Amino acid sequence: MTGVELPLFPLAAVLFPGGTLDLRIFEPRYLDLVRDCARQDRAFGVCLILAGTEAGAGAVPAAIGTLARIVDFHTLPDGLLGIRVRGGGRFHIGATRVRDNGLVLGDARLWPDEPTLPVPPEYGLLATLLERLLERIGGEMARVARRCYDDASWVGFRLAEQLPFTPGEQQQLLQLTDPLERLAWLTRELPRFQDG
Known part of the structure; x- marks a missing residue:
């Protein structure tokens, strides 16, 4: 460092x-x-x-x-x-x-950059959700290369900024150093944002 x-x-x-x-x-x-x-x-x-x-x-x-x-x-x-x-x-x-x-x-x-890791199959739903979300929002992020959706860090950071987390929760996600741990955290919290 x-x-x-x-x-x-x-x-x-x-x-x-x-x-x-x-x-x-x-x-x-x-x-x-x-x-x-x-x-x-x-x-x-x-x-x-x-x-x-x-x-x-x-x-x-x-x-x-x-x-x-x-x-x-x-x-x-x-x-x-x-x-x-x-x-x-x-x-x-x-x-x-x-x-x-x-x-x-x-x-x-x-801090060193996070390692580039593929999105594991158990978190594939997060990448799909993010792609749909960014398509709906439009703009620069909606036009990123397809390979971005295979990068665990990129998917985790984009969902952390797009979903309605509190600033404190976003800070927690920023501080995590393992992209797969961030995806696991997001998966656990995702039900909060589903329509009941």
């Missing part, structure tokens, strides 16, 4: 590896973060907020988060900056410090 200093963007949402998030940027500390990351072509860290709020005083971020790389900029209808980020690898934050502008920096240990 490699160490790196990361600017952190605590959110009331979880970003998963390979997923995307649209963010509305208006606080000076985050405008600075976006400017610096865009200029240096570097990622920042997205962490779930454990205490506090997204705007204003510093929030307490979860220790495990996801690298975020900016993939698009746009102006929102209200004139503010909008960005789209894509999730990369995961990391664990050790010590944190706060800059004068309120931006939190963390000493991060980068």
Whole structure:
């Protein structure tokens, strides 16, 4: 696990590896973060907020988060900056410090990528469910290569972000390091979302 200093963007949402998030940027500390990351072509860290709020005083971020790389900029209808980020690898934050502008920096240990494992037959229903769900939603994810549905990590992360789990449950799924354990967790919880 490699160490790196990361600017952190605590959110009331979880970003998963390979997923995307649209963010509305208006606080000076985050405008600075976006400017610096865009200029240096570097990622920042997205962490779930454990205490506090997204705007204003510093929030307490979860220790495990996801690298975020900016993939698009746009102006929102209200004139503010909008960005789209894509999730990369995961990391664990050790010590944190706060800059004068309120931006939190963390000493991060980068986690290795999960092994690429095929979706076992007993979890095949999850891949089928995900494919139907993404077809219904449309957009970029609906056009992914067929081989993605054979990747246990990809299927697990996409279901974790698409099903209506609480942010705390999504954080649990992010923190699991075994893609098959994540699929087992999803299988156990799936009955909650079936029509009664």
